[in-house]
Amino acid sequence: MDNWDDDRLWAALTERNKGQGGVYAVASSGIYCRFGCPSRPPLRKNVRFYAAPAEASEAGYRACKRCKPDQPAA
Template sequence: MDKTAGEAIGDAAWAALRARKPWSGIYGVTSTGIFCRFGCPSRIALRPNIRVFPAPAAALAAGFRACKRCGGGV
């Protein structure tokens, strides 16, 4: 897994994630290697561990796997 892949989460995306609101793209958690859709009911990770990707294919290419709760948009 490439922990530098994707982009660091911005303030607006972080607010959407904390409110569990839909947002364009998906996010990966570097500490677990899992990616989720915004709005996933799973526990929210620490902000420094979150990377944002435009699509599930980009997260898969970086070595992340889809969330088993939300499917990660796959």
């Protein structure tokens, strides 16, 4: 994501900050999630950040079945 601070996004991921916009993708699993997903946190070296689910999908990742980032937030 352009002009996004990776350290801030990593903190939001590890704190499960549901208010953070965008999604994160995990290269080792091929899955992208919302911030706040209850899944086990990934290794930082495997994480990529995207502004929108469509961007992660276009990059070849599939949506997480737990947090369903490709569907409207509940």
